[in-house]
Amino acid sequence: MLLVAGTFLLAGVVKGVIGLGLPTVSLALLSVALNLPTAMALLLVPSFFANLWQSAVGGNAKVILARLWPFLLMATATVWVGVMALTRLNPSLLTALLGMLLVTYSVVNLGGIRLAIPARHEVWAGPLTGLVNGVLTGMTGSFVVPGVMFLQAIGLSRDVLIQAMGMLFMASTVALGLALQQSKILNAEQAILSIGAVLPAIVGMVAGQALRRRLSEQRFRTMFFVALLLLGAYIIANAVRTFK
Template sequence: MALDPVTLAIVAGTFLLAGLVKGVIGLGLPTVSLALLTATMGLPQAMALLLVPSFVTNVWQALVGGNFRAITMRIWPFLVMATVTVWIGALALTRLDVSILSAMLGCLLIVYAVVNLAGIRIAVPARHEVWAGPVIGATNGVLTGMTGSFVVPGVMFLQAIGLPRDMLVQAMGMLFALSTLALAIALGGSGLLSADLGWTSALAVVPAIGGMMLGQAVRGRLSETMFRRVFFIGILLMGLYIVAGAL
């Protein structure tokens, strides 16, 4: 799949915007890029294109914070299951109508946006983490393979176990980095990761990093609360658009 100049410009603009969002609020690069590229190019292509920028930026996030060992010791069953089950979901990409999977992605984006806009917080007591982690991790992995979205219910679980903010941000980076790596392997094994898409994904790191640096530079000049609200409203509208288009 050779990408024309207009498509390349769309990809670059998408990752610049996604990187800016991540630079301001610390999350959103995979979600923004996946939503916009699915709406313009289709789900399998969007999943392939987000791989390298998502992996690079989230490895960065996963290694910064000084809590890597503590986080790993606490949530490793969740992370393992969220990683090893991605291939199961990816099997659906070659067996189900892509419009069904696109609609599922739209629904996940809607749930993610509504939960955050409504301020819904779910608590998982420490005594339940031992079984909830692997179950939710497996669910997140299968959904990642089917839709390319890493956030539902994985991020909700990380929030529900009460991680402090810095640990939460680092744990999300760990989840996203591992999920991206597993998704790359699964897409490659299914023949959905072409050389053109791979190179374009690698080149998209440049606007993604540029956007992150820009977002970090303007962070102090913006109301993070208002920016997050606008971000989740945008994700909600994009989810609705993807569902409507798929149906």
Template sequence: MQYDPALLAAITGTFLLAGTVKGVIGLGLPTVTLGLMTLLLDLPSAMALLVVPSLATNIWQASVGGNARAILARIWPFLATATLTIWIGAQALSRVDLSYLSALLGLLLVAYAASGLAGFRLSLSPRRARWSGPLFGTVNGILTGMTGSFMVPGVLYLQALGLTRDMLVQAMGMLFLLSTAALALALGQNGLVSAELGMVSALGLVPALLGMVLGQKIRSRLSEDRFRRVFYLGIFVLGLYIAARAIEL
């Protein structure tokens, strides 16, 4: 695949924007990256490009907070199944028409954004959270392998546990980190990661980190609730467009 200057500029701008969103609200880098990159590249290439920036940014998010032991004790079955089942979903990348998977990605983005705009929150008792964790993890892992999206239903499950804000942010970092690592392995096993894609992904780390710094500065001056609504609305429209475009193809 040839990366002309215009495409490289678009990739750089995408990572800068995605990093900015993550800097403001603590998530959104893979969501924004995938959503925009699938407008320019095929789905597996877009998934491969997010690997290095997502790994690097989520190592920090997963390790900061001081609650790692308590979080793992509580949600390890969810994290384990969400990670181990990614390779199952990834088999579809070489066996299913990519337009169908792109449409599925669009629908997942719409569902995630709609739940955010509506203020929808699951609520699970500790007993229900224990037995449902592996179920949520399995569904999340398979969908991640098929589309590269980590959000549905994994983030909804984590939000349903009633974690403190710091614990929730760290738990999401753990989910995103493990999912990204497993996704990278699955893509590699299916021959969907090239040296060229890996190099461009590594270069994407710089604008992603710059965006995170910019986002943290914006957060101190802007209502986070307002920014979240703009984010969800943008993802909703983008998801609709991706799904409609994929169906037309």
């Protein structure tokens, strides 16, 4: 309980300071301390509540759905495919895949890499990216690669981008929860712990928002992605070491 509470407190601080990172930080740390399926189950309720507000605020929901519904639909509908793979593939292999996604996410952000997808290509790039994102979500619990990169690449304004990411994360969380429960990976004890993790996550977010006024957000972002890069590399190395 202390491990889970401490993890979500830290993840909440990160989200409070830079506006993202709660599912990513909690998933990365819990997958090291426990195991990947348990980490995925524990992040469900805090992730849902953290992104519920983000997905609802902004007044752009209709515009986002009208433009991005094929991407969001595929990203949600294919999560169960990834969860099927989660129940069949070697856990060390999937943990290493999570580490690779964290390293990729960190390198893209640290390097300032920004892709550009012309509007005429969204008709096929959206559903394809959503499909890949959904499968990877089901396999690893990570929502961000390549979905966030797609949203950044299509030229959304800052406010629309933030709300669109919230909608992606919330829908993915719901789909992941349903798929984990259907596959009997999510049990009652994990559900209770996940509900209990909401409070430390909120406390962390409030503390992070207070820290934001004292810290350089850009410097904190850099520190966050460097730490995430190192953690992802450690997850890969540890998974390879334990591979059977």
